[in-house]
Amino acid sequence: MTERIVVGAALLDGGCLLAARRSAPAELAGRWELPGGKVEPGETPEAALVRELREELGVAAEAGGRVPGQWPLRAPFVLQVWTARLRPGSAAPAPLEDHDELRWLTPGQIWDVPWLDQDVPAVERVLAHLGLEAGTGRNGTGPG
Numbered sequence: 121m122t123e124r125i126v127v128g129a130a131l132l133d134g135g136c137l138l139a140a141r142r143s144a145p146a147e148l149a150g151r152w153e154l155p156g157g158k159v160e161p162g163e164t165p166e167a168a169l170v171r172e173l174r175e176e177l178g179v180a181a182e183a184g185g186r187v188p189g190q191w192p193l194r195a196p197f198v199l200q201v202w203t204a205r206l207r208p209g210s211a212a213p214a215p216l217e218d219h220d221e222l223r224w225l226t227p228g229q230i231w232d233v234p235w236l237d238q239d240v241p242a243v244e245r246v247l248a249h250l251g252l253e254a255g256t257g258r259n260g261t262g263p264g
């Protein structure tokens with residue numbers, strides 16, 4: 121089966137990461153994810169990311185760099201992650217579609233929300249990629 125990419129945005133602002141709580145489907149509702157969605161045929165992941173953030177959050181965003189790695193979702197989907205930021209003058213994110221709550225998390229707050237299980241290794245990689253992992257361990261060994 122051909123792999124299909126779901127792009128997740130590590131949307132960063134002022135050193136915080138945006139997390140979004142899914143409102144649907146039922147099996148994912150209440151868990152937190154990186155906003156984003158499926159890359160459509162003929163679309164680049166970066167373009168899909170910008171489109172999804174506009175549709176889901178009402179923001180004007182731009183993709184930064186890819187966070188190395190990919191994580192399996194329900195077949196045939198795999199999660200790939202890009203950093204992203206809001207363009208100057210963008211509206212603030214709002215949960216317009218698929219989500220019922222958004223939170224900007226400081227590095228010390230990242231593990232305060234119940235991420236989708238399949239997102240946990242991706243979020244860990246985002247933190248490592250950004251050099252933010254020290255002191256934010258999920259096992260509570262760090263200061264913060």
Ligand SMILES: Nc1nc2c([nH]c(=O)n2[C@H]2C[C@H](O)[C@@H](COP(=O)(O)OP(=O)(O)OP(=O)(O)O)O2)c(=O)[nH]1
Nearest residue numbers: 126127128153154155156157158193199236238239
């Ligand atoms: N956006 C996003 N989706 C994720 C993550 N982790 C994860 O398992 N998923 C799953 C949830 C969905 O089954 C699928 C993405 O679909 P979606 O519903 O967000 O994307 P979409 O807007 O393109 O979907 P569609 O309505 O066109 O079908 O991947 C994540 O971190 N971000």
